[in-house]
Amino acid sequence: MDLAALEAEAFLLGIWKDFAELEESLSMDELTAVIEANRDNVHQERKFFAALKGVDLDEAGGSRSSSGESGSGNPWEDMKARVFSGGIAKDARDIASLQGINGAKAGMQVGASPKSDIQYSKARGDGW
Numbered sequence: 635m636d637l638a639a640l641e642a643e644a645f646l647l648g649i650w651k652d653f654a655e656l657e658e659s660l661s662m663d664e665l666t667a668v669i670e671a672n673r674d675n676v677h678q679e680r681k682f683f684a685a686l687k688g689v690d691l692d693e694a695g696g697s698r699s700s701s702g703e704s705g706s707g708n709p710w711e712d713m714k715a716r717v718f719s720g721g722i723a724k725d726a727r728d729i730a731s732l733q734g735i736n737g738a739k740a741g742m743q744v745g746a747s748p749k750s751d752i753q754y755s756k757a758r759g760d761g762w
Contacts (some may be wrong), residue, residue: 644668684713689721 641656644665650656660668681691691713708726715723715731723731 640665640669643672647672680713684717687717687720689716691716 641653644650644660645653645656647668650659656665684691711726712724715726715728719728719730722728725731
């Protein structure tokens with residue numbers, strides 16, 4: 635366990651004015667309890683926002699208690715793919731995850747309509 639990383643994570647909560655105050659006010663057990671509570675809170679917020687998009691993270695394999703085994707090897711990316719695809723994508727490697735901003739970053743978008751600045755012309759029937 636990296637104490638500096640744990641302190642940095644706890645310090646980001648904004649409760650302490652400096653690291654010395656944090657170290658004086660918390661024991662190691664209290665520090666780990668604060669960090670775990672914050673991580674659970676963040677997970678619940680992510681789960682809530684995913685539910686607003688119609689994705690149940692626990693049902694789709696995004697539960698924190700899961701072993702972390704997923705298609706792409708990165709549970710966070712898999713969860714984002716499920717959220718951006720509206721629950722259609724199974725993991726981050728699924729083509730259905732290339733919608734919205736993820737598709738734009740990858741240079742393609744599934745289900746995107748053509749941009750208005752693209753000009754199309756009808757081909758003549760007599761060949762090219």
